[in-house]
Amino acid sequence: MVNAIWLFMIIIGFLVALFFGDLEATTQAALDGAKYAVELCVGLLGIYALWLGLMKVAEKSGLVEAISKKMRGVMGILFPGVPAGHPAMGAMTMNLIANMLGLGNAATPLGIKAMHELQGINKHKDTATHDMCMFLIINTSSVQLIPTTVIALRSAANSINPNEIIGTTLIATTCSTLIGIVAAKVFRRLYNDRIY
Helix, strand or coil, X not given: CHHHHHHHHHHHHHHHHHHHCCHHHXXXXXXXXXXXHHHHHHHHHHHHHHHHHXXXXXXXXXXXXXXXXXXXXXXXXXXXXXXXXXXXXXXHHHHHHHHHCCCHHHHHHHHHHHHHHHHHCCCCCCCXXXXXXXXXXXXXXXXXXXXXXXXXXXXXXXXXXXXXXXXXXXXXXXXXXXXXXXXXXXXXXXXXXXXX
16 A cells, blocks of 8 residues: 555656656755665765674673563563563563664564564463553653664764754653553553453
């Protein structure tokens, strides 16, 4: 459906350009946009390679495991239905760490793995558990300490101070995460018999 919408928009754009006689300008804008997209991707490539490499080093060195152990108390409170040594806990921790570093693309496969592991301990396969809902809420609120992607985008756009958004990002992510957790806990109490 999305492909059909994009195709429709492109066709309408070219028809309007043809009607108003700006076909050359439209073609040039499309080429300029494609060029900028490639430049942006190449600019982000280095930053992602750095952070993903650091993530892999942290994983291999045992730093992630150490952080997981430190986070067990909080993770146990947030996800009481997940056993302490279960693989879902490690995948969720890795996902949260990747999100904290602003690595949304790196966090996505970890989040999918965590949901797969959570589904493995779900007794009612057609219904999300409280822990699955809580993980989705925390993941969606995007807990970020360092908004790497946004800083990289601002840097690629030649921002004078690409790091100036760190403070506001911390405030926004803290508020969204806390509100999400409180809402999940409240709805868990209200609808305890409907979600497992």
